[in-house]
Amino acid sequence: xxxxxxxxxxxxxxxxxxxxxxxxxxxxxxxxxxxxxxxxxxxxxxxxxxxxxxxxxxxxxxxxxxxxxxxxxxxxxxxxxxxxxxxxxxxxxxxxxxxxxxxxxxxxxxxxxxxxxxxxxxxxxxxxxxxxxxxxxxxxxxxxxxxxxxxxxxxxxxxxxxxxxxxxxxxxxxxxxxxxxxxxxxxxxxxxxxxxxxxxxxxxxxxxxxxxxxxxxxxxxxxxxxxxxxxxxxxxxxxxxxxxxxxxxx
Amino acid sequence: xxxxxxxxxxxxxxxxxxxxxxxxxxxxxxxxxxxxxxxxxxxxxxxxxxxxxxxxxxxxxxxxxxxxxxxxxxxxxxxxxxxxxxxxxxxxxxxxxxxxxxxxxxxxxxxxxxxxxxxxxxxxxxxxxxxxxxxxxxxxxxxxxxxxxxxxxxxxxxxxxxxxxxxxxxxxxxxxxxxxxxxxxxxxxxxxxxxxxxxxxxxxxxxxxxxxxxxxxxxxxxxxxxxxxxxxxxxxxxxxxxxxxxxxxxxxxxxxxxxxxxxxxxxxxxxxxxxxxxxxxxxxxxxxxxxxxxxxxxxxxxxxxxxxxxxxxxxxxxxxxxxxxxxxxxxxxxxxxxxxxxx
Numbered sequence: 001x002x003x004x005x006x007x008x009x010x011x012x013x014x015x016x017x018x019x020x021x022x023x024x025x026x027x028x029x030x031x032x033x034x035x036x037x038x039x040x041x042x043x044x045x046x047x048x049x050x051x052x053x054x055x056x057x058x059x060x061x062x063x064x065x066x067x068x069x070x071x072x073x074x075x076x077x078x079x080x081x082x083x084x085x086x087x088x089x090x091x092x093x094x095x096x097x098x099x100x101x102x103x104x105x106x107x108x109x110x111x112x113x114x115x116x117x118x119x120x121x122x123x124x125x126x127x128x129x130x131x132x133x134x135x136x137x138x139x140x141x142x143x144x145x146x147x148x149x150x151x152x153x154x155x156x157x158x159x160x161x162x163x164x165x166x167x168x169x170x171x172x173x174x175x176x177x178x179x180x181x182x183x184x185x186x187x188x189x190x191x192x193x194x195x196x197x198x199x200x201x202x203x204x205x206x207x208x209x210x211x212x213x214x215x216x217x218x219x220x221x222x223x224x225x226x227x228x229x230x231x232x233x234x235x236x237x238x239x240x241x242x243x244x245x246x247x248x249x250x
Numbered sequence: 251x252x253x254x255x256x257x258x259x260x261x262x263x264x265x266x267x268x269x270x271x272x273x274x275x276x277x278x279x280x281x282x283x284x285x286x287x288x289x290x291x292x293x294x295x296x297x298x299x300x301x302x303x304x305x306x307x308x309x310x311x312x313x314x315x316x317x318x319x320x321x322x323x324x325x326x327x328x329x330x331x332x333x334x335x336x337x338x339x340x341x342x343x344x345x346x347x348x349x350x351x352x353x354x355x356x357x358x359x360x361x362x363x364x365x366x367x368x369x370x371x372x373x374x375x376x377x378x379x380x381x382x383x384x385x386x387x388x389x390x391x392x393x394x395x396x397x398x399x400x401x402x403x404x405x406x407x408x409x410x411x412x413x414x415x416x417x418x419x420x421x422x423x424x425x426x427x428x429x430x431x432x433x434x435x436x437x438x439x440x441x442x443x444x445x446x447x448x449x450x451x452x453x454x455x456x457x458x459x460x461x462x463x464x465x466x467x468x469x470x471x472x473x474x475x476x477x478x479x480x481x482x483x484x485x486x487x488x489x490x491x492x493x494x495x496x497x498x499x500x501x502x503x504x505x506x507x508x509x510x511x512x513x514x515x516x517x518x519x520x521x522x523x524x525x526x527x528x529x530x531x532x533x534x535x536x537x538x539x540x541x542x543x544x545x546x547x548x549x550x551x552x553x554x555x556x557x558x559x560x561x562x563x564x565x566x567x568x569x570x571x572x573x574x575x576x577x578x579x580x581x582x583x584x585x586x587x588x589x590x591x592x593x
Contacts (some may be wrong), residue, residue, distance in 0.1 A: 051460065077462035089457045091450060097260055102450050105443040106462035112471070114444035119261025122254070124443075128261075129253035138253060142260050164462050 003062070004029040004198045005050070005081070005168045010059035012045055012222075019045045020056070021223040027168065027200055034201040034209045037219035038242060043202050044086075046219070047170055050200075051083050052076050063168065078107070082166030084157045086173040086202075092146035096137045096156050099145060100128050103163035127163070135159040135189060151182025158189055162197075169193065171201045175208055187211075210234070218242070265441035274520065275430075282422060289418035295530045296425040297486050302510045302522030303429075303436060304479035310516030311440055312472045313452030314364060317373045317504050318380030321360075322353040322477040324499035325383070326484030329353070331400040331494035332393070340406040342489050346428070349485035350478045357477020358470065365469040377501070384499035399495030403488065414490070421490035428486060432479060436519060439475070448472055449517075509552060 005027040012020040019042045027033045037043055048054040050061060052073040061069045068076055091099055101118060104127045105111040119125060132138045135155045140148055145156065154174060161169055175186045190212060193199060203209050209216065210230050217227040218239050226236050233239055281292060301323055308314040329349035332338070339345040363375050387394040395401060407413040414420045439445050450458040451465050459465050488494045497503070506529070514525020532551060536544035 053456065072464075073456075073459035074462050074464050077460065083460055085457070085460075089454060091453050091457070093453070094446075094449070095260075097257060098446060101261060101443070102446060102458075102463065103461045105447070111443050111447050111463060112468070114439050114442045114471075116443070117262060117265045117438070117441050118443055118446060119258045119265075122258075125258045125261065126254040129257045132257070133253055138256075141257070142263075160461060 002029055002065075003027060004031075004064055005200065006062040007050070008060045008062070010046075010049060010061065011057045012049060012054060013057055019222045020049065021221070023059070023219075023222070023224060025217060025224070027198055028215070030195055030198055031215055032199050032201070032213050033215045033217065034203060034213035035217050035219060036203060036206075036209055037225075040221075041219040042222035043219055044172075045222070047083065047172055047202060050170060051081065074106075077164050077166075080165070080167035081170070082161040082164040082168070083170035084161045084172055084174060086176055088153060088157075090145050090153055090156060090160075093144055095142050095144060096132060096148070096159070097128065097141040099156060099160055100131050100137075100163050103160050104128050104131070107164050131159050131163050135162075136185070149182065151178050151185055154178055154182075154186050155189055158186075158193075162193070166197060168198045168200065171199055171203075173203055173205075174201075175203075175205060265437075271520075274523075278426070282419075282426075289422045291530065291534070293418050293422045293425050293490055295526050296422070296429050297483055297490070298507075298510060298530065299523040299526035300425075300429045300432060300486065301480055301483035302507055302514065302526055303433065303519065304476045304483060304522075305507050305511050306516055306519060306522045307436060307440075307476040307479065308473055309511060310518070310521065311445065311452065312448045312469055314469065314473060315369050315372050316364075316376040317501070317508070318376030318378065319476075319480055319507055320499050320501070320503040321376070321380040321383050322357055322480035323484035323487070323503060324380075324387070324496075325353040325356050326350060326481030327488045327494045327498040328387070328394060328400070328484075329481070330485035330488040331403055334403050334405060334489070335400055341410065342405060342408045342424070346482060346485045346489065349488075350482040353481020353484065354474055354478040357480075358474040361470040361473040361477075364473060365466050377504070380499055380501065380504055384496060387496045387499060394496065395494075397496060399493060400488075403492040403494070405489055405492055414492075418490065425486050425490060428482065432482065433519070433523075436479070440519065444468065444471070509548070512552065513555060 003026040007023055007025045010020050010023040011018070023046065035043060035046065045054065049056050052071060056069065060067055063076070063079055063081055068079060068081070071079070101124065102111070104124050105113070108124060108127070110121060110124055129138070132141050135158065137152065137156060137159060140152060145153060148156070158171070158174060171190065174190055175183055178186055187208065201209065201213060213230055215228070216230055216233040218225045218233060220242055225242065226233055226239055228236075282289070285292065301319070304322070305316065305319050308316060326349045329352040330345050333345040333348060334340070339348060360379050363379075364372055367375070388396060405414050408420065408424055412420050412424070440448075447458065447463045447468055450461065450463060451468055455465050484498060487498065510525040510529045511521055512525070513528050514521035514523065532548055533544060536547040540547070
């Protein structure tokens, strides 16, 4: 197995506070890898470092063996590293069609096209239709995103990330805040992600983590505490201590 | 694949011409026939409309605020003036394009300063650039004519055919055609994938880059295009008035422009055009009532407009017509408020 996403001794401090300490993470090709950890463990910082929103103080990030540490955010997306957002960052006054259209246009290199109108390119249209139907959004494609039920918005969130046709997908708490009745759709969508897409799941919800992941990394205070198969991690006394110590929902 | 067809139809719906748009342009076309003695002020409105359209492109679509848009207007105005004065390019249309390109070059170069930073930084940088150019214009008064401006500009006939006349008829039609052509271009641009990506950047730049949109490159592109538009507006000013003085760079011009756009509404292209009409009409009206204090009244209107909200004013204005329609036809009237009036 080869690592499709890898970090080497990643470090990041905010002032005197070390939020990422010597983090070396290997995500194997095709893996369903989960990154868990208590609040304040530095999970969000790791995402921001991986996607390029933040620059590390030291260490490298490799995507399919190529160093992407100095690449801009959008260039990483075009290289195949896509993410979803935990809190709602969707475009409230765009429709699902437009939102997916943005991502598909960029992926096909048509995003800078200023002369052709939207909807006049067959390849773009077909791909938009394909994504919308895969995520059950065809019937609401012309509604404003703000008016969609929350569950549909979460689906759209995943759909946008997939529209960039990533090789690695960072899922940031995909089911956060979704009402119980709509949870099933999200879980099904996550489970149905194509196997050739490697997934790194950042999640609080332990049910979701253990039903989904085939490998788990536990982050505590910005450093890797334990990494291994789900059963091994579940039995690990250190992990138990962290989660029980926090009195959390493990 | 029928879903792709649906997608195509829906995606193109936004760029389809609406009845209200066609009606708008018919009214514009009717104006020269309705008010044949008012060519000068109508030309003035057209220039302002084009200039405001330029600001709408960056502010309404890409969210870039500017207090120095007169910089590009001024460069366009002086370029056109110098080209005509020294007989470098005598044909107005060609000179117009060259003047627009000159402003565009300045827009491209300064865009790198403007795209970084937040609103406040942008306000200061744009304001600074305009002030800088005004000061340069004063310093090099042998070229710009200093405070007197360029004297003795004589315009040659457009395309060698249509001479500018003293009533401003030629100037009006010339300005109207230029405005309409550039409006069509802007309309095309905002309904393209490029235009859509601008709206995404305006709403949430971080999210836009996470979708794969090269945010900076897009902002540079639209800023440069807007500078071209503003340059053309400035060149039209010089060509139709045969004047170019240093106040083309003035802060008041940039500030007025913001007023006009706020009055008309941002982000639907017609805001600049409607705002220009309303602004000039208010200016005329107030200047007649109280020549000295007209700015006071404009200010009052602006404050009222922002406090009450444009949508509510539109609703009030349309209350009577809608009531009449309801009484006659017995059904709910169509509201003629722009759909995507996001300010």
